[in-house]
Amino acid sequence: MDGFKLMRELRVNYEQEVHYLPKETGLALIESTTQDDGRISARCRDAKVEDLWSLTSFFGYSTQTFVLAVNLLDRFLATMRIQQKHLSCVSLSCLHMAAKVTEEECNLTPSVELIRIGQCRFTASDLGRMEKIITEKLNFKPKAITALTFLQLYHQITLSYSTDRKDALSLEKLEAQLKACLCRISFSKAKPSILALSLLRKEIEAIQSEDMLEIVYHIQRHLKIADSDLLMWSERVAQCLSDYASPECSKPNHRKLQWIVSRRTAQNLHSYRSVPELPTIPEGCWDESESEDSCEDMSSGEESLSSSLGSDAEGPFFPLHLHHQKHHQHLLS
Template identity: 90%
Template sequence: MDAFKLMKELRMNYEQEVYYLPKETGLSLIESTAQDDSRISAKCRDAKAEDLWSLTSFFGYSTQTFVLAVNLLDRFLAMMRIQQKHLSCVSLSCLHMAAKVTEEECNLTPTDELIRIGQCRFTVSDLGRMEKIITEKLNFKSKAITALTFLHLYHQITLSHSTARKETLSLEKLEAQLKACLCRISFSKAKPSVLAFSLLRQEIEAIQSEDMLEIAYHIQRHLKIADSELLLWSGRVAQCLSDYASPECSKPNHRKLQWIVSRRTAQNLHSYRSIPELPTIPEGCWDESESEDSCEDVMSSGEESLSSSLGSDAEGPFFPLHLRRQKHGQHLLA
């Protein structure tokens, strides 16, 4: 896409982003709710956002699915005052709705599996009814303009104009940092265009590219983003990522997700292992010991895959370098 079309699309999304924002009054009510209240508090909401992050990673869904799910969740919670006991159904419905929009049909997780892996106590019918309610309340059709929308456009525009090496500005890193921010309800009050631009500016400053900084300045002028607004959210983004890189920070717990196997299924799996004799396996295929352990692998594969499903976002090169070095130094001293 040429530069003119990119800037035109950027402006169009900027003008329409207001229609996909959660109501600020509703978000403020959530933030002011006490944790021991039966209504949704900020801590409850943030915990569910982290659960959505874990589930999208576990099922191999895209960042787009996670961001859209959080957008739907925030917009619904800011509009409807619901009780904590209904929050799991609402959040999982938002994830399922988002996945149906952004993922290939062949990659969609069956609804009953989604409920089981999410360890929820409602039925497929309950999920369907909740999706219908959310769709009607939000007038949801097939899209939403989110911070990820702008992050992708900013990234494309910056690389299309920059003479620096393209791999220095990592979209994967920017997406990981956006996901960390969206796990805090305070960032739901930011305009998506400003939140994404704050992330972009911080990363460009980190890689010290004068060329890209000039491009970012032109983007800011084109969208008329005020310096004061940018300064406010840039500071909050920097603090969030600094906190998130800290070992004391609570991160999405993918270990809470486990395969739930019924007693009958477990007995069947166990009986397969106790077959007295197996046909001879030709040379070049699995050996005998592998075939004997195959059912055990099936039983444990869910937990093993979960152990590696997250961590790349929270660890690795996606968060402030000096904090990761500090953490490494503390580990060596210990």
């Protein structure tokens, strides 16, 4: 695709991105919620997004699947006030919906396996019912405009116009940095076009390419992005990635994405077919006229995958493709 067509596509996506943003009032409510409130807090949401990152890596899903799942999750959480006990069902439903849109059918993980590996306490029927609820509440459409949409377009435009070291600008690294930012709810308030441009500018500044930096300025002028907005989010991106790279930061442990489990645990994962008896989701429980959620319990006491994956060691349990994940670890360092 030539540069002119790319810029035209960029403009179309820029005009449409507003339709795929989470409600600001809903995000603000989540950020103001305390951890012991029983509702979804920012910390609770961030931990669940880290779980989604772990699961997408586990199943070999693409960055597009992860980003779409987070977009669906944030939009739903910002629309519906749900309790913490329902968050696992909601987040896993978002992942399953995203995978059905972006992944090849032969690569899709069955819902039963998704629930088991996700260590959740609800049924495949519950998952299907929750997907229906999310679809209705969000008026779900397969295509969504996200920060990844812009990041990929920006990368293509930069390579189309640049005469500098094109191999120095890694889309894979930019995608990894985007995933790190999405693990913080604060970045859900950024317009996807600005968040993606902030990531691109930071990376181009790091590789010291004046030619590419000029292209960033051209994109900014083309989309009429204010200097103050780009500067503010660029600073937040830089701080986030700096914090993320520090050893004190709590983040998904990519080594744990290759579970090392005992033979007994592996056998249980393969053979365990039953789930606890739990009520299914009542049909009318997500009435928008109510601020409180009246669903029956679907899950309880679930830990974050980022802290619970893997423990006892006797042999690898992951599929072979996950052994190739190790080379990604340097991207955020």
